[in-house]
């Protein structure tokens with residue numbers, strides 16, 4: 001590990017940012033809110049990778065009167081150090097995102113500064129602890145100040161075209177209200193809905209089960225029979241964690257007959273798709289996303305190897321849980337393949353998109369246009385799950401379900417997995433961030449400019465800063481003789 005390497009890199013970052021700083025003037029006219037305080041130009045909710053990328057873009061666009069809030073403790077933003085239970089990221093190490101294409105800000109630059117180019121060449125995938133540390137570094141070198149322990153609780157239309165946000169400072173249990181012109185919800189992968197647990201499990205006593213998004217006492221599972229539900233990476237990572245903690249037996253159950261082993265999201269990782277999916281018409285967007293989201297994503301081979309190398313690991317495909325019942329200290333699982341028993345259940349069934357589940361969106365969700373409101377797919381492509389995704393405007397803004405009833409929605413932008421049907425991979429996704437964040441930020445910059453156009457017009461008309469002074473004007477230095485001669489000849493017109 002080389003801290004000198006990191007210091008040198010930080011000098012490179014400073015130089016790089018200086019070289020692309022033009023034009024560097026602040027340009028958004030300050031506004032005062034009804035409470036007499038300066039209105040925020042943007043409030044970014046969520047200080048994970050998505051919120052950082054957006055804030056990075058805004059400050060590059062010289063919109064600096066912003067705040068970034070996150071309800072998590074410092075360093076605990078996102079899943080990386082809490083419930084993510086894989087040793088490494090699932091993405092390839094080359095993925096770059098919140099750096100917004102500045103080479104010295106990439107993960108590779110950060111890693112090489114400490115471990116050298118050989119370290120990078122021999123690295124297989126990015127350790128999740130490294131990714132979390134890198135995000136903290138990025139926010140320090142970009143001077144993005146995240147206010148931790150601050151939760152967005154409520155959003156309402158404010159006076160004029162302002163958004164009125166209620167924030168709670170969790171440590172002091174203090175409420176603060178702020179006015180913002182624009183607000184970005186970069187609140188996480190599940191934050192357009194909720195983590196989902198099948199009703200047959202939800203009805204069980206909580207001492208028998210946990211969702212993969214929760215804290216789990218794996219040590220307490222030593223010697224136990226564990227049943228995990230789900231065919232995705234999270235079910236496998238949690239199963240592997242239980243096995244590594246000494247579980248007696250771990251079985252994964254899923255409805256599918258075959259595991260998904262192809263990664264369609266690898267196929268779509270090209271600039272045309274990632275950058276311009278949102279420019280397709282609704283028919284194509286729906287068709288692609290209905291296909292991709294039904295197929296879902298395969299997990300990487302490392303995930304499979306990590307679980308399957310244990311002799312006490314079992315996979316039961318075609319074995320969704322139809323009924324679960326507690327019998328003594330065990331849970332009996334009824335599946336199309338027969339009846340099984342387990343001491344503890346881990347539920348890896350992901351999340352469900354439904355804005356109405358979000359407390360912070362109470363009063364907002366009912367006004368938001370969903371795909372169900374705007375698009376009727378052909379019968380053979382009908383998909384109830386997709387129809388609940390928000391139907392977003394071209395720069396991630398919410399649109400009104402009934403035009404004219406909630407025009408303030410256009411000031412709210414979503415940057416979570418809920419963007420997927422409208423934009424393809426975008427919010428809550430590393431691989432699309434370099435395309436997605438600039439598009440969202442561009443929308444905010446455009447709107448801030450347009451909405452202040454009269455002020456800019458007046459500013460232009462009163463702009464009277466001469467580039468040079470004529471002889472005799474106050475403060476003018478005597479021009480060189482050659483200039484005076486030409487003035488005398490009338491050669492300057």
Ligand SMILES: Cc1cc2nc3c(=O)[nH]c(=O)nc-3n(C[C@H](O)[C@H](O)[C@H](O)COP(=O)(O)OP(=O)(O)OC[C@H]3O[C@@H](n4cnc5c(N)ncnc54)[C@H](O)[C@@H]3O)c2cc1C
Nearest residue numbers: 046048049050070071077078089090091151152187188428
């Ligand atoms: C287990 C797991 C593994 C993943 N692995 C990969 C991977 O390998 N590669 C990949 O490309 N993607 C991966 N993803 C997907 C995605 O990259 C991550 O979910 C990533 O964390 C998304 O970043 P984000 O900034 O959108 O959300 P997050 O990192 O979740 O950040 C959102 C932040 O918003 C805060 N917040 C939420 N609500 C509020 C509120 N009301 N007020 C204030 N703050 C709030 C949260 O505290 C959180 O810190 C993974 C996801 C999970 C769940």
